[in-house]
Amino acid sequence: MSKPIQISVAPGTSKVNKTGSWRTMRPIFKHDACNDCRICVLVCPDACITGSDNVYNANLDYCKGCGICSHECPVNDIDMAPEVK
């Protein structure tokens, strides 16, 4: 007989599971023309973009490279580059 079954885990698994490795494209925050509109922060499906005062960056442990931030940025301050080693 196997051991009693663990049917749940401690919360916070979204942080534990680093899904950034799924990425094939990486956002490049150029920090040239940022107008502090924070649209990139709002539209990021992973909620992994943080920052303030015209300086924003994606947490690459979780960013899956979807490119929505780059597409939505009104001043074209975010480029997408292939994820290559």
Next chain:
Amino acid sequence: MRKLIEGSMAVAELVKLCRPNVVAAYPITPQTHIVENLSQFVADGDLKAEFLNVESEFGAASVVLGASATGARSFSTTTSQGLLLMGEVLYNIAGLRLPVVITCANRTISAPINIWNDHSDAMTVRDAGWIMLFAEDNQEAADMHPQAYKIGEDPNICLPVLINMDGFILTHAFEPVDIPEQKEIDDFLPPYRPAQYLTVKDPRTFGLLAEPQWYMETRYKLFETHEDVKPVIDKTADDFRVKFGRYYGGLIDTYRLDDAERVFVAMGSLIGTLKDVVDTLRAKGEKAGILKIRSFRPFPKEKIREVCGDIKEMIVVEKAFSFGFGGVLQEEMRAAFYRQKHQPIISGFVLGLGGRDIPPSTLINVYNRSKGKEISNAFVDLRPGVAPDPKSAQPIKGR
């Protein structure tokens, strides 16, 4: 107390005695009376449970999933299209290891639309990870409920149970059924106290993401538990016998099997008809017997081999079919004896689909027809002109 009641009412009475905290179901023929009776119990204050009216079977299954995750003993019931609509959630309930009990009043599946009995509905969810039990009569169907909760809630098991009872044939039949006292059920089935459940006091995560590095392990554990639960199903049936004096078999049951040479294999209410048929055959000197498959998942192949060690011929009679392959139970029985030292001849007959009557004469014909030969996938009692030779039950090409 012994009462002459409808099968659905007997089930509702036993569900009530199991003290479920949450009941959610959507009415569908022939399951309707079960949920109707339960809602009446709740309305009358006889059952202190949350009864949730839901918009569909998908909602009903989702409610009992969530309720069970909070540590509530949860019950639902459905059939046919309703079971299919629950499909996605059924896989989730098993994957989450939640000991929900759902009663399926077995009915066939559309199209063409047909509300009558066969086992096509249950067979569609056989790989979902649920324990699947089949009841022979109303007393057994009712008594399966406390047994099902006891099996599923075992901390070493944590599995949901699908109780199958033949629609109309059992759900709408009036039979004398012994309804236990509340105290007796309370002694047999302690309150559900899961080690882990959803509560704001100690937040936990159920059903998290399992990446490729982990998913396979969760499936392996499900496989392992289905092996582990086999003795638990047998022991629970034995414990029930000790407490209540009633026994219908554990994983399997047998009838006049000791010196039998040719054995019927079946599930559900067909067993009752077969018992009469076997008595008739025995009176004529035939060494006939019955192997009743009570637990279809897990499939008790070891137990079957153990009790059928020297049986010469097996006649599988079943109410389901896997199109493009064959009779489901027929092929599982053959698989159970694959590469074994003793290999009985196993014939398979499909009958009673969509509620077609199965009189004893049909079963005696099937018994005589398969004597000494292997017949496969034979649809029995077809209308003239449908199959090339319905009387001889033309085997389907390929097997």
